[in-house]
Amino acid sequence: MNYRSLAFLACSSLLFSCGNESPPAAESSTETVIEAEENTPVPSSESEEINGSEDAAPGDTLFVEIEANDQMKYSTDRIDAYIGQVVSLTLKNVGEMPKEAMGHNWTLLRKGADFQDYASKAMLAKEDDFLPADLMGEVVAHTALLGPGESETITFEVPEEAGPYKFLCTFPGHFGTMQGLFFVRQ
Numbered sequence: 001m002n003y004r005s006l007a008f009l010a011c012s013s014l015l016f017s018c019g020n021e022s023p024p025a026a027e028s029s030t031e032t033v034i035e036a037e038e039n040t041p042v043p044s045s046e047s048e049e050i051n052g053s054e055d056a057a058p059g060d061t062l063f064v065e066i067e068a069n070d071q072m073k074y075s076t077d078r079i080d081a082y083i084g085q086v087v088s089l090t091l092k093n094v095g096e097m098p099k100e101a102m103g104h105n106w107t108l109l110r111k112g113a114d115f116q117d118y119a120s121k122a123m124l125a126k127e128d129d130f131l132p133a134d135l136m137g138e139v140v141a142h143t144a145l146l147g148p149g150e151s152e153t154i155t156f157e158v159p160e161e162a163g164p165y166k167f168l169c170t171f172p173g174h175f176g177t178m179q180g181l182f183f184v185r186q
């Protein structure tokens with residue numbers, strides 16, 4: 001096994017770790033991930049789909065499409081963006097269960113936000129569609145809460161501070177499996 005394979009294996013576990021409670025990967029590790037991906041075929045599955053492009057330039061619009069389903073999963077758990085880009089993000093709820101039981105949103109928290117604390121409080125804010133009004137300072141951008149077959153496109157500027165940001169669905173009980181990394185680069 002050569003160095004590249006080792007790097008890829010190490011980075012694969014990093015990618016998978018984005019879906020749990022471990023801290024986001026440091027920038028240096030993330031750069032290694034991308035280098036490895038350029039040289040190594042990546043098994044394609046919905047959960048590993050990566051949005052964003054190394055070819056993107058500031059001023060571009062970054063189009064992102066994410067599906068959310070009845071299995072409490074997003075179709076992507078990582079988005080890469082550059083400062084200066086505008087993000088046009090479409091969330092589509094492809095499930096069939098009623099909104100009251102399986103609603104989904106896409107909520108991007110500010111860098112450094114306390115993910116667990118926000119998620120725990122958000123699930124109690126039913127009257128605000130699980131986006132508590134007094135915690136909107138923690139939120140960079142969000143969609144509405146979507147029911148089956150619904151979709152929404154939101155547009156927002158990439159935050160001007162590089163580094164890892166987290167996104168989640170704030171519907172009660174969903175953030176454990178519906179979360180991901182939004183990585184901002186200079």
Ligand code: CO
Nearest residue numbers: 103104169174
């Ligand atoms: Co959800």
